[in-house]
Amino acid sequence: MAGEKPPARTPPGPPPRPLLWRWRHNPLRRRTDTIEAWAGLGLLIAVLAVAPLAALLVGDSARRHYEDTARHQHLTRYEVTATLTRDAPRHPEPGSDEEKKTRYPVEVRVITREGRTRTTRTDVPPGLPAGGTVRLWITADGEATDRPLTARQIHSRTMGWALLAAIGVALSGAAVHALTGLALRRRNLSAWGTAWAETAPRWTTPT
Structure with a gap:
C-alpha cells in the first residue's frame, strides 16, 4: 500500500574469516592474533609429540603393574x-x-x-x-x-590406561589453548579501552 515504509533491513554481519586469517598479512591483524596462532601451532605440535609418549609410558607402567598382580594372584x-x-x-x-x-x-x-x-x-x-x-x-x-587376571584382561586394561593418558594430554593442550586465548582476549579488551579513552574526547569535544 502507498505510504507504507519498506521493512528495515538487518545490517549484514561481519564477513567470514579465512581459515588461516591469523597467518595472513592484513592491516587488521593484531600482534595478539599472531601470538595466538603461533601458540596454537606450538601446542598442537606438543600434543602430537607428547600424547604417544605418554600413552607408551603409562601403558608400559600399567602392563607391568597388572602382570605383577596376575603373578601374585596365581601364587595366592x-x-x-x-x-x-x-x-x-x-x-x-x-x-x-x-x-x-x-x-x-x-x-x-x-x-x-x-x-x-x-x-x-x-x-x-x-x-x-x-x-x-x-x-x-x-x-x-x-x-x-x-x-x-588373564592375558586378555591385562592387555585390555593396559590399552585403557594408555588411551586415557593420550586423551589427558590432548585435553590439557586444549585447556592451555583456551586459557591462552582468554588471556589474549582480555589483553585486547584492555588495549581497546585504553585506545578509546584517548580517542573518545576528540569525538565529543565541540568544534
Missing part, C-alpha cells in the same frame, strides 16, 4: 571343587534366557590345600541341589575370589 589363589551345603534357589522362569544369565549366592564347602574344610559363599546357577558341585577360585584362607 587356586581353583577347587566346592560342594553346595543347601539348594540354590530356582528361577521363576525355567528354561528362559534370563535363567541362563542369573546366578544366586549360596554357601559352599571347600577343602584347602592344607586339607582344612572351610565354608564360603559364591554365585551359582539356579536350581543346583545341595551336594552338587561347582568349580571356583579361592584364596589361601578358603575364601571365594575371582580368577587371576
